[in-house]
Amino acid sequence: MAEYLIKNGFVFDPVLGIKGDRTDIAVKDGKIVESTALSNPQVIDAAGKTVMAAGVDIHAHVAGPKVNAGRNFRPEDKLFTYKAGKGAMRMAGGFSIPTTFKTGYEYARMGYGTVMEAAMPPLYARHVHEEMRDTPIIDEGAYPVFGNNWFVLEYLKNNELENTAAYISWLLQTTRGYAVKIVNPGGTEAWGWGLNCNSIHDPVPYFDITPAQIMKGLMEANEYLKLPHSIHIHTNNLGNPGNYETTLDTFKLFEGEKPKDSFGRSQVMHHTHVQFHSYGGDNWGNFESKADVMMDYVNAHDNLTIDIGQVTLDETTTMTADGPFEHHLTELNHLKWANRDVELETAAGIVPYIYSPDIKVCGIQWAIGLELALMAKDLMRVFITTDHPNAGPFTRYPRVMKWLMSQKAREAQIDAMKYGDKVRDATFIAGLDRELDLYEIAQMTRAGTAKALGLGHMYGSLKVGMEGDVAVYDYNPETADDPELIEKAFGNAAYLFKAGEMVVRDGDILSNGRKRTLWVDVKVNDNPQVRRDITEKFLKYYTVSEANYEVHEEGYLRNPFRIEVDATQ
C-alpha cells in the first residue's frame, strides 16, 4: 500500500494539542506512523494548507427507510443537482436527501471519514445496512432506537435493569447497531394512538411509565453494559416555544452520573440537535432564544455532550422518529406528510420544510444554533451538526464553520434577513463577537465527536497508531481573511486519505475506498427470561418471525468492523 508524507501543513489536532504548527504527517499501511517509518513515500506538499484528522459526524440521517422515503417522495429535491458518473464515481444527485453515492462522495469532499446514522428502526435494520453498503468511502454505524420499544418500556417499568441490558445487547447484536438512541421517549409510542408525551413526566398511555424513567433507565443500562457511546437523546417536546424547560429537565436527570466505559468518553448522555430544544416564549410571536440557559448548564456539567443542529436557511426535508412532531409540522406548514409507525418499536415522520431567511422564527432558530457553539466553554463537548437533513443538509457544514469563524459572515447573514432586527432582539447573536479558530473547529468536528463516540482510539487525531484518515484543506490560516474562503476550502478538500488511501484530490473522488461498517457486540450473561420474552413477543405480536429478524454480517454489511465489549463481569 502507498506511503504518504504530508509535509509542511498547518496541523490542528486537539488530542495532541497542536494548534497550527507546521508538522509532517506520515501514513503507512492504513495508519498514522512516525515519518521515520516510511521507506519510499509519496510526498504531498501541504505548505500553506490546513491538515486535520478526517471529520467524524456524530449525528446525521443518511440511510434507511425514512431517508429513502424522503428521496422517493421528493422528486423535486433532485432538480439541478445531478452529476453524471465519471471514473470511480456513479451518477449522483439530490440536495437535502442525496442518493447513497452522493452521500459518500460529498462527505469525502468535505474531508469527513466517519458518519453515524442517527436513528435505525430495528425492524428496518436490514434496509439501513443495505443503504450503508451502497454508500461509498465513509465508515458508518447506526443507532437503533430504544426509547419507545415495548421490551424496554416493560422492563423499565418494573425496574429490571439487567433485563433491559440483556435486551439491548441482543438488539445491538441482531441489528448490528452501534449505540442506544432515544427519540421522544414514550411520545412516539403514544403516537400509536395519535397522542404524545409533551414533558418528561407525562405517562406513556397503557405502559404506565414516564419519559424520565425511560431515559434514566436506559442510561443506567448503557453504563452497566459499558458501551463505547453514551445514550444518545432527542428529548420530548421538540420544536415548541418554551421547550427549553423540558430540555433542562432532561439534562438534570443525569446530574452526578459518571461514565463507566473503558473507551475514554466523558459523558453519560449526548443530547442531539439542542437548537431544536432551546426555545423560550409561549407562542410563535414571542418565540426567543434560550441558548444562554442551555449553555450555562452544559458549561457547568462535564458529564454531557451536545450537538447543535444548525439551521442552514435552506429548503430541506425533515425526518425523525418523533412521529407526533412531524404531524404537528404538517399541520403548521401544510406540506406533504409521510408517517410510518413501526410495530413494538418506533415510528417516523417526514415533511419537507423551508427555512426562509424571510421568516422571523427561522432566523431565530438559525441564531440559536450558532449561539450554542459560541457560548460553549469546552468545544470538546459541543459538536457541529445540522441534524441532516432536518435543519439543513450536511453539505452545509463548511458554511456553518464560516458562520462560527467569522462575525462578519454572521452579520452579513442577519442583514440579509427580512426581519434581521427582530432576530437580533429575540436572540444573543448580535452581542457575540467570538470567532472560533480551526483548533476549535477540529474539536467540534473530529476530536470531540470521536471521543464522545468511544472511537477516540481510531479517529479524530493524527497521533501515531490512529487510522490513516487525514484531510488536507486549501486554507491558509495565517493569510486568509475572507470568510468565504473557509466555506470554499472545507467543501472541497485538497486531499482526503481514508484508511491510508488517497480518495479525494482537489475535490475530485479518486476511489470508493474500503468503507467499513461499525457495530458493537456486547456480551452479557445468558438471560433465559429475556430470551423467553423475545420468543413470546415474536410469536404473538411481531409480523416477522424471530428467525427472520437478524441482519447477518455477511451480505448486508460492507467490511463489518465489530467492536467487542464484555459486560459479563
Add this chain to the structure above:
Amino acid sequence: MAKIVTDVVCPFCGTLCDDLEVKVTDDDKQILEVYNACVIGTEKFLHSQAKDRLKVPMKQDEEGNWSEVSINEAVEYTAQMLAKAKKPLMYGWSSTNCEAQSIGGEIAELCGAVVDNTATVCHGTTLIAVQDVGVPSCTLGEVKNRADRIIFWGCNPAHAHPRHMSRYSIFPRGFFTGKGHKARKMIVVDPRTTDTAKMADIHMQLEQGRDYELLSALRVALRGAPLPEKVAGIPRETIIDAAETLKSGRFVVIFFGMGVTQSLSKNHNIDIAIMLTKDLNEHTKAAIMPMRGHYNVTGSGEVLGWQFGYPFSVDLSRGFARYNPGDSSSNDLLRRDEVDAVFVLGSDPGAHFPISSVKKIANLPSVCVDPHYTPTTAVCKLHMPVAFVGVEVGGCTYRMDAVPIHARKVVDAPEGMLTDEEFLKMVLKRIKEIKGVA
C-alpha cells in the same frame, strides 16, 4: 428421510409471509410438501419442481425457430445488446431480490437505460400520489396490534393476498386487539361483490370509476357538512354511517389495490384517499397502505430510490437520472418507439402490457430472464432461465409495508443454473469489457 426447513419466506405476493415450512429431501434437491402457505404460495414452490422446466438458454432466429445456446452465448448476446443500444429498456425487477436489482441499476447506468418496474402498470399511480401529498402509513404489525377499523378499497385480498386477513388485518389477535376480528369493523369499497366484500360489515358497492367522488364525500361527512342524497350510487346514510364508524375507531387502516389505482382518475384517487387518511388523523389514528402485488416490487422501488432517487420509470439515458412517468414509463416509451432494446427480468410484460406494447417488444432485440417460459419469452429473442429467488437462492425482499425480509434458500437449483444476480454480474463484467471501462 426428509427434513423440514422452517421460517421460509414466500416469494409470491407482497404479503411476504415468512412462517412457511417446507419439507425437502435430505439431499436438498426436491421439495416434497409446503405448509402454512396459501394455495398460490404453495404452487410457487411446487412449480419450481416441474420436470419440463427450462434449464438451458434458448435463442430465436429470424424465422422464429428456437435453439439452445450456451450460457456464455446468452451473456454475450445480452451484453452486446445492452452495450450497443442507445436507450434500452430494462423492465421488471419485481420478482427478484434486491441484490440483483442493485446490479441491474449499475448495468442500466452504464448503458444509459431506462429502468422501470411493474409499478408502472399497478401502483405507479400510488407513488405519484405520495409525491403529491405524502403518505401516513404503518407496518402490518401495527394493524395487527392496534387497528379496529379496516377498509379494503378496490382490492380483493381473499384472492390476491390470501393470508393478509388472517396474518395481519382482520383475524389476528394482537396486543391491543385481543378480541381479533370480533372487535374490528370491516368496510369494503368495491363495485363487485367479491369474496372479500361478502365478509364486510359495510360494503359500499359504488358505481364503477366513481371512487374520487365517494372519497370526497367521506371527507365531507367527516366534517359533518351536508351531502347530496346519493354519491357514486351510495346513499347518504351509508356514507355518514361509514364516516362515523371510522371516526369512532381507535386506529383506522385503509388498504387499497389496483381496482382504484388503475381506474379513472388514477393518482388523483390515491391523493384523496391519502387526504382522507390525513383528515382522520385529526379525530383518531389512521394509516393507509397499498396492497403491493409482486413479493419484491416494493424492494425495487427502494433500491432505485437509494441509487437514483426515484421509485420507478427512471431514465438514465442522459447521464443523469430523470423521472417523468407518462414519458419515462415503459409503455409510453415502447409505443413512441423510443427504446431500441428490451431487457426483462422478474416480470411478465408479455402477459400484462397492452398488445401494442408487446408487438413493439417483438420487433426489438430483446432478452427475457425468468425461471419460467412465459408469454414474454414468446416475443423475446433470447430466454435465459435462472434459479427461483426465495426457493433456490436467498436475498433481500421488501414486504408491502416496506419491511425488508431476507428470503431463504430451500433447495438447490438444478445443476449449472445461474441466479439472477450471477447472470447480471457476468453481463456487467462483459459490458465493461465492451465499453472499455475499468
